[in-house]
Amino acid sequence: MSADPPLLELRNVDVVFNGVIQVLRGASLTVPAGAVVALLGANGAGKTTALRAVSGLLATEQGRVTAGHIGYAGADITNADPCAIVARGLVQVLDGRRVLAHLSVAQNLRAGAHFRRDFDEPAELARVLGYFPALERLMRRTAGYLSGGEMQMLLVGRALMARPRLMLLDEPSMGLAPRIAQELFATIRRINRAEGMAILLVEQNAAAALEICDHGYVMETGRVVLHGDRAALLANEDMRAFYLGLSLTQARRSYREVKHYKRRKRWLG
Amino acid sequence: MLPSGVFFTDHAAEAGLLRTLPQRLWLAALLAALVLLPLVAGAHLIGLLTMLCITAIAVLGLQITTGMAGQVNLGQSAFVGAGAFVAARLALAGLPLPLVLPLAGLAAAAGSVAFALPAMRVKGFYLALTTLAAQVMFPILIIRLPAAWFGGADGLGVDPPTVAGIRLGGATAMYLLCLGVLVVMATAAFNVGRSRAGRAFRAMRDNDNAARVLGIDPLRTKLAAFFAGAFFAGVAGALYAYQVRYVTTEQFTLWQSVWYVGMLLVGGMTQPLGAILGTLFVTLLQEMLRSAGGALLDADVGLQGGAIFAATNVLLGSVILAGLIFEPRGLAHRWGLVVAAYRIWPYPHR
Numbered sequence: 001m002s003a004d005p006p007l008l009e010l011r012n013v014d015v016v017f018n019g020v021i022q023v024l025r026g027a028s029l030t031v032p033a034g035a036v037v038a039l040l041g042a043n044g045a046g047k048t049t050a051l052r053a054v055s056g057l058l059a060t061e062q063g064r065v066t067a068g069h070i071g072y073a074g075a076d077i078t079n080a081d082p083c084a085i086v087a088r089g090l091v092q093v094l095d096g097r098r099v100l101a102h103l104s105v106a107q108n109l110r111a112g113a114h115f116r117r118d119f120d121e122p123a124e125l126a127r128v129l130g131y132f133p134a135l136e137r138l139m140r141r142t143a144g145y146l147s148g149g150e151m152q153m154l155l156v157g158r159a160l161m162a163r164p165r166l167m168l169l170d171e172p173s174m175g176l177a178p179r180i181a182q183e184l185f186a187t188i189r190r191i192n193r194a195e196g197m198a199i200l201l202v203e204q205n206a207a208a209a210l211e212i213c214d215h216g217y218v219m220e221t222g223r224v225v226l227h228g229d230r231a232a233l234l235a236n237e238d239m240r241a242f243y244l245g246l247s248l249t250q251a252r253r254s255y256r257e258v259k260h261y262k263r264r265k266r267w268l269g
Numbered sequence: 270m271l272p273s274g275v276f277f278t279d280h281a282a283e284a285g286l287l288r289t290l291p292q293r294l295w296l297a298a299l300l301a302a303l304v305l306l307p308l309v310a311g312a313h314l315i316g317l318l319t320m321l322c323i324t325a326i327a328v329l330g331l332q333i334t335t336g337m338a339g340q341v342n343l344g345q346s347a348f349v350g351a352g353a354f355v356a357a358r359l360a361l362a363g364l365p366l367p368l369v370l371p372l373a374g375l376a377a378a379a380g381s382v383a384f385a386l387p388a389m390r391v392k393g394f395y396l397a398l399t400t401l402a403a404q405v406m407f408p409i410l411i412i413r414l415p416a417a418w419f420g421g422a423d424g425l426g427v428d429p430p431t432v433a434g435i436r437l438g439g440a441t442a443m444y445l446l447c448l449g450v451l452v453v454m455a456t457a458a459f460n461v462g463r464s465r466a467g468r469a470f471r472a473m474r475d476n477d478n479a480a481r482v483l484g485i486d487p488l489r490t491k492l493a494a495f496f497a498g499a500f501f502a503g504v505a506g507a508l509y510a511y512q513v514r515y516v517t518t519e520q521f522t523l524w525q526s527v528w529y530v531g532m533l534l535v536g537g538m539t540q541p542l543g544a545i546l547g548t549l550f551v552t553l554l555q556e557m558l559r560s561a562g563g564a565l566l567d568a569d570v571g572l573q574g575g576a577i578f579a580a581t582n583v584l585l586g587s588v589i590l591a592g593l594i595f596e597p598r599g600l601a602h603r604w605g606l607v608v609a610a611y612r613i614w615p616y617p618h619r
Binding site for chain 2: 092101121
């Protein structure tokens with residue numbers, strides 16, 4: 001890693017909900033400027049909680065950071081107000097497709113730039129539509145009636161309207177057809193390259209996330225249990241066995257085989 | 270949906286309130302008809318329409334607080350009352366109407382902020398309860414304050430307003446005044462809906478966490494929603510004071526607040542048009558049933574006054590209930606469907 005200070009740094013962060021339920025236990029991770037960092041792990045490992053600790057949303061669920069330190073671009077944002085964090089260029093894309101259902105696609109996008117006062121709105125819209133051309137013909141549609149893939153594109157596009165330096169992406173592939181998810185990941189990578197925007201990506205789909213990330217962290221029960229750059233994670237045997245569906249004894253199965261196997265399994269199940 | 274052949278090349282034109290020539294013409298015709306109405310209508314109808322304009326302003330305010338921003342408000346009538354008392358007091362002190370209206374609005378809005386502060390912490394039913402507290406506290410507060418301020422339990426009398434040296438004493442003058450204020454306030458309400466603030470209101474109503482991560486401050490947005498809604502109520506209250514020329518706490522009841530919510534529900538919560546259509550529908554229905562009941566009593570068909578009064582209320586409730594069952598999204602939604610059907614005619618759907 002370079003000697004520059006990282007854009008985002010979580011150091012030994014503990015998160016406690018309602019004063020009694022501890023979810024994060026000394027979690028540490030860093031996101032260098034301009035990098036894509038994946039945060040992997042099983043359900044309930046604390047991935048989303050880590051993102052919410054960064055974006056300041058814990059307070060809405062009676063949670064707070066009780067120990068440790070979250071630094072962003074040289075400032076301390078531990079337990080800061082979400083709006084103040086957004087204004088610094090750190091934008092979260094929530095999980096579960098939370099579009100503003102009664103607003104049109106265009107209004108959703110404009111809402112993404114809510115805190116920006118002086119900017120060229122048509123140019124910003126054109127920039128977002130450049131990444132997601134499919135949104136162009138949907139601009140007047142009510143966002144609540146979009147398909148899942150369209151909603152996810154809208155959410156990433158809405159976050160882009162804020163021109164963030166760091167985007168927190170919570171499970172963008174959830175509930176999407178594999179092909180759509182693949183396209184979405186490719187676009188996310190493209191945005192990262194073109195804008196130099198750092199991305200912290202939480203994903204269940206480890207294989208897809210590892211395809212586009214530079215670094216990865218694996219969480220289990222609130223701790224970071226494994227981290228490394230992409231190549232190291234792909235070579236790690238635990239990683240291969242637990243998250244990528246590759247066995248130790250066999251040679252690497254082709255993606256096609258895995259896909260086929262999964263598909264058959266779903267049919268049989 | 271737009272009529273065929275209408276395209277926009279810039280956002281300003283597309284977001285405009287009136288987007289086609291026929292829309293402008295129809296609106297102008299409607300306004301002209303409303304202005305010329307006193308030439309043909311009787312005093313009773315004009316009085317009714319004046320009250321309708323005043324009520325519509327209060328319901329437009331409720332639409333901003335409850336419909337756009339999703340903050341339940343069962344105390345709108347108290348805010349109307351606050352505006353009415355402040356207006357009466359200021360009018361007695363000799364302030365002219367162009368000053369009294371905005372000041373009454375601001376006073377009601379400032380009062381609403383005190384009750385909006387709990388809205389930072391509570392939602393839905395719990396918020397309804399805190400606004401209910403505003404409604405309950407309002408008469409107690411007015412009566413307990415020194416009688417020299419707001420007249421205590423006796424209330425205050427108000428003289429007819431004077432605008433530019435002309436005394437607006439007659440029913441027609443008050444009607445035109447209230448109509449004019451309604452037009453201004455309705456234009457404001459429609460514009461709030463398409464402004465940055467309106468977008469923030471609706472974003473917060475749709476999903477408050479999603480709004481937070483967009484940098485929309487829920488505290489400020491909720492306060493703004495209550496402030497704007499109560500401002501409308503205060504202006505309505507000021508007009509009410511001038512129209513009725515006498516204000517007491519008994520005119521601003523919880524019942525009235527519930528009626529405001531009912532009108533908004535019948536008309537449709539999501540757009541300002543719903544507030545106007547709902548007020549129109551419910552007020553005219555009330556009036557029709559009342560006059561029908563009166564006619565029935567005069568005809569002496571053997572029914573007692575109490576029975577007729579109860580029957581008209583049951584009928585009124587049933588009609589509103591039927592409206593909510595068959596058009597839960599309100600009259601404004603139905604109106605939108607009618608407009609769309611007209612535009613795509615003769616095709617059944619697009």
